[in-house]
Amino acid sequence: MKDHYQLVIIGAGPAGLAAATVAADHGVEVALLDEQPAPGGQIFRAIEAAPVERAEKLGPEYRRGEKLVSAFRNSSVGYFPDTRVWSLSARREIGVINQQQARMITADQVLIANGAFERPVPFPGWTLPGVMNAGAGQILFKGSGIVPSDGIVLAGSGPLLLLLAWQYLRAGVKVKAVLDTISRVNYIKALPKLPSALLVHHHITQGLRYQQTLKLAGVELHNGIRDLQAHGNESLESISYRHKGSKQTLKTDSLMIHFGVIPNIHLSQAAGCDHFWHKRQQCWRPELDKWGGSSIDGILIAGDGGGIGGARTAEHAGRIAAFRILHNLGILNQRESKIEAAQDRKWMKADLRIRPFLEKLFRIPDSMLRVPHDNAIVCRCEEVTAGKIRSAIAAGHSDSNQVKFFTRCGMGPCQGQQCSQAVAHIVADKTNTPLQQSAQFRIRPPLKPLTLGELASIYPEERE
Amino acid sequence: MKSDVIIIGGGLMGFSTALQLAMRGLRCTVLEKESPGRHASGINAGGLRQLNRNPAEIPLTVEAAKMWRSIEALVDSDCDVRFPGQLRVAESADDLDLLEQRAAMVRSLGYEHEEMIGREELYQLAPALAPHCLGALICREDGYARPFHALTAFRHKACSLGVEYRVNTVVDAVERERGMWRITTRKGEFQAPVLVNCAGAWAGHIAASLGEPVPLKPGAPMIMVTERLPHFVDPVIGAAGRKLSFKQMQNGTLLIGGAHMASLDFHKEQSEIKWPKLAVSARSVMALFPQLKDVRIVRTWAGIEAFTPDNLPVICKSSTAEDAYHAFGFSAHGFQLSPLIGRIVAELIVDGISSFPIEPFDITRFKSS
Numbered sequence: 001m002k003d004h005y006q007l008v009i010i011g012a013g014p015a016g017l018a019a020a021t022v023a024a025d026h027g028v029e030v031a032l033l034d035e036q037p038a039p040g041g042q043i044f045r046a047i048e049a050a051p052v053e054r055a056e057k058l059g060p061e062y063r064r065g066e067k068l069v070s071a072f073r074n075s076s077v078g079y080f081p082d083t084r085v086w087s088l089s090a091r092r093e094i095g096v097i098n099q100q101q102a103r104m105i106t107a108d109q110v111l112i113a114n115g116a117f118e119r120p121v122p123f124p125g126w127t128l129p130g131v132m133n134a135g136a137g138q139i140l141f142k143g144s145g146i147v148p149s150d151g152i153v154l155a156g157s158g159p160l161l162l163l164l165a166w167q168y169l170r171a172g173v174k175v176k177a178v179l180d181t182i183s184r185v186n187y188i189k190a191l192p193k194l195p196s197a198l199l200v201h202h203h204i205t206q207g208l209r210y211q212q213t214l215k216l217a218g219v220e221l222h223n224g225i226r227d228l229q230a231h232g233n234e235s236l237e238s239i240s241y242r243h244k245g246s247k248q249t250l251k252t253d254s255l256m257i258h259f260g261v262i263p264n265i266h267l268s269q270a271a272g273c274d275h276f277w278h279k280r281q282q283c284w285r286p287e288l289d290k291w292g293g294s295s296i297d298g299i300l301i302a303g304d305g306g307g308i309g310g311a312r313t314a315e316h317a318g319r320i321a322a323f324r325i326l327h328n329l330g331i332l333n334q335r336e337s338k339i340e341a342a343q344d345r346k347w348m349k350a351d352l353r354i355r356p357f358l359e360k361l362f363r364i365p366d367s368m369l370r371v372p373h374d375n376a377i378v379c380r381c382e383e384v385t386a387g388k389i390r391s392a393i394a395a396g397h398s399d400s401n402q403v404k405f406f407t408r409c410g411m412g413p414c415q416g417q418q419c420s421q422a423v424a425h426i427v428a429d430k431t432n433t434p435l436q437q438s439a440q441f442r443i444r445p446p447l448k449p450l451t452l453g454e455l456a457s458i459y460p461e462e463r464e
Numbered sequence: 465m466k467s468d469v470i471i472i473g474g475g476l477m478g479f480s481t482a483l484q485l486a487m488r489g490l491r492c493t494v495l496e497k498e499s500p501g502r503h504a505s506g507i508n509a510g511g512l513r514q515l516n517r518n519p520a521e522i523p524l525t526v527e528a529a530k531m532w533r534s535i536e537a538l539v540d541s542d543c544d545v546r547f548p549g550q551l552r553v554a555e556s557a558d559d560l561d562l563l564e565q566r567a568a569m570v571r572s573l574g575y576e577h578e579e580m581i582g583r584e585e586l587y588q589l590a591p592a593l594a595p596h597c598l599g600a601l602i603c604r605e606d607g608y609a610r611p612f613h614a615l616t617a618f619r620h621k622a623c624s625l626g627v628e629y630r631v632n633t634v635v636d637a638v639e640r641e642r643g644m645w646r647i648t649t650r651k652g653e654f655q656a657p658v659l660v661n662c663a664g665a666w667a668g669h670i671a672a673s674l675g676e677p678v679p680l681k682p683g684a685p686m687i688m689v690t691e692r693l694p695h696f697v698d699p700v701i702g703a704a705g706r707k708l709s710f711k712q713m714q715n716g717t718l719l720i721g722g723a724h725m726a727s728l729d730f731h732k733e734q735s736e737i738k739w740p741k742l743a744v745s746a747r748s749v750m751a752l753f754p755q756l757k758d759v760r761i762v763r764t765w766a767g768i769e770a771f772t773p774d775n776l777p778v779i780c781k782s783s784t785a786e787d788a789y790h791a792f793g794f795s796a797h798g799f800q801l802s803p804l805i806g807r808i809v810a811e812l813i814v815d816g817i818s819s820f821p822i823e824p825f826d827i828t829r830f831k832s833s
Contacts, residue, residue, distance in 0.1 A: 456757075
């Protein structure tokens with residue numbers, strides 16, 4: 001790895017791969033940094049290694065990634081797998097750990113393409129062993145073919161929920177039930193958005209196909225569930241929920257939860273980019289221009305990290321950002337980059353047509369995001385409950401950072417990624433402040449684990 | 465709204481002053497531009513250190529240490545204090561000389577709280593320390609607390625005695641009219657006959673508007689915290705030849721400070737970690753505790769503190785304005801002094817004189833320079 005590159009891209013999912021390939025094809029010296037051992041990101045994880053049979057089980061969208069990866073493999077991109085980025089500054093200094101060696105590199109242009117992560121929605125018992133993020137389960141499946149043996153219950157909301165159920169089913173796992181928080185209200189609100197969504201019918205037909213298959217297989221599908229709770233002493237034994245007004249209980253030792261995905265904004269926050277609360281997607285997003293440019297010169301963001309759009313949109317956004325970067329580097333003039341990006345822009349626009357529909361349909365009930373149960377753990381790292389957060393607010397700690405100071409909520413190794421959303425919702429609710437105005441946790445690097453020894457090894461020349 | 469005293473700055477100094485004034489029967493209002501303890505008071509390393517202070521501060525630090533010993537009686541909370549002692553280790557014969565001179569100087573002033581210990585006792589107190597150290601200067605009564613908890617305790621206690629505070633209240637103008645201070649803020653106007661400036665890194669603006677500018681410089685010392693470790697060290701560790709303050713907190717995390725500065729955009733109130741300097745801190749830790757090589761750093765931060773040219777605070781009555789007082793510029797070592805500072809300012813306001821020697825902290829000392 002060199003100390004400086006024209007372009008550093010963080011994340012080798014669809015956005016990063018597409019951008020890296022375009023930039024390298026135009027002669028840019030590109031470094032693509034990624035945490036995974038192989039390219040593909042979460043969506044196309046282990047795509048080069050997955051046997052054909054498993055890839056088929058995962059469906060046609062997964063195959064789409066193969067094309068992307070092979071184009072990337074044929075490019076001159078400097079690719080650094082197993083590489084963690086632990087800091088990013090506005091001056092485009094990037095703290096990196098690669099092959100056990102910590103270092104600081106710089107870049108003329110930085111593209112953040114580190115995607116999304118599953119929205120953490122705390123509820124009582126969600127930290128019990130046996131309760132797992134459905135996406136994490138899917139990662140195990142994609143990477144190693146590991147599947148739960150004694151059947152599972154899936155709960156939550158979002159397009160991935162059905163996809164996962166469908167994938168598990170195809171892999172021979174018993175799916176005991178799919179419990180969806182979607183209510184009739186969601187359907188009614190989503191309906192006006194359906195016509196434009198139908199223009200990208202492949203998404204809808206896919207979803208309907210999943211549902212159909214699940215029903216045919218006799219999987220219980222319940223909509224409008226509320227008050228989800230996980231129970232057990234040492235580990236998960238059962239779950240309970242309300243459905244059509246009555247309380248239901250279900251025995252299971254495996255609960256997969258999924259409440260959609262939200263942008264991973266840790267890096268853009270660390271760099272100091274501006275962010276805003278996106279009401280429809282119920283998450284914070286970086287402020288971006290139509291090229292993916294952030295509020296900081298030379299830092300661009302593409303893919304789900306810039307707002308949830310899915311894999312295809314990410315791929316287009318990656319290329320669009322690359323054309324802008326080529327312009328910023330003086331390789332293309334403004335007109336050329338505009339022309340080059342036109343096709344991707346068109347496809348992206350079409351692909352995004354389904355989003356308003358999905359956002360309305362899979363909207364998580366606000367009541368759930370506010371974590372109504374005082375006994376629900378919000379901060380896994382420091383084991384801080386919703387009740388403790390509410391009493392800190394009542395004692396005058398009226399924003400997220402004061403709550404953090406006082407309760408240690410968000411001070412653990414995950415850097416508050418798991419709890420910042422829930423804390424913001426609780427604070428907004430208790431102080432009657434709109435989420436848009438509520439402060440987010442201040443970022444305290446390193447963003448990824450960095451040891452004292454690793455830090456000490458950087459800058460050996462530096463003296464007191 | 466009217467009160468007897470308006471205090472600008474809702475940090476520890478402000479609330480400590482408000483508390484002491486309230487105990488003496490005065491009605492105070494604390495105006496805070498953001499949230500309580502947002503800067504120096506909330507983000508400091510929590511050291512309760514008498515060790516190695518400027519001689520001018522010794523009478524104050526010794527009294528403050530007594531107050532921390534019974535802090536619960538003052539603020540109804542123990543602020544999570546611990547008193548395992550603080551050490552300043554010698555790694556060379558030169559270090560040893562330096563520390564011995566220091567111990568002799570403190571003794572000559574008539575104080576006993578700092579003393580030298582030899583190698584043997586050092587390794588009894590801190591067996592995990594690398595074997596090359598030769599001895600240490602120690603203050604056995606020193607320790608640490610949790611700053612934001614202390615701040616919260618002072619605030620609660622002050623409020624229970626009738627102190628009012630306003631958050632997000634940026635002071636735009638300070639004027640004196642017919643024996644009253646009129647404070648214009650973005651949240652309205654406040655009036656009181658007496659004004660106290662505890663505005664930390666922003667205190668320079670207030671002092672300047674009283675006609676007594678101070679060459680106050682904001683700075684952001686960097687601190688890092690590691691993952692939790694099994695208990696392995698009691699005393700707070702510093703070193704004669706290194707910028708380092710190292711302690712294992714109540715919860716097992718290591719708190720590492722070293723007075724290395726982050727880069728700071730004071731206007732935006734944004735600091736950015738200077739990794740090369742933090743790497744020096746990491747190397748210092750490893751020189752003294754090589755076994756910590758693989759310990760993970762979980763967080764780093766750098767909060768805004770106010771530094772004076774001589775690194776001594778300003779604690780005095782205004783030299784230019786009637787009924788105005790200052791307590792600021794603690795130069796990143798004010799936390800330990802905070803309970804006493806409130807008392808001193810209250811003495812100045814109510815008795816007209818402090819029972820402590822505060823002449824070295826007068827604001828007029830910057831006039832000649």
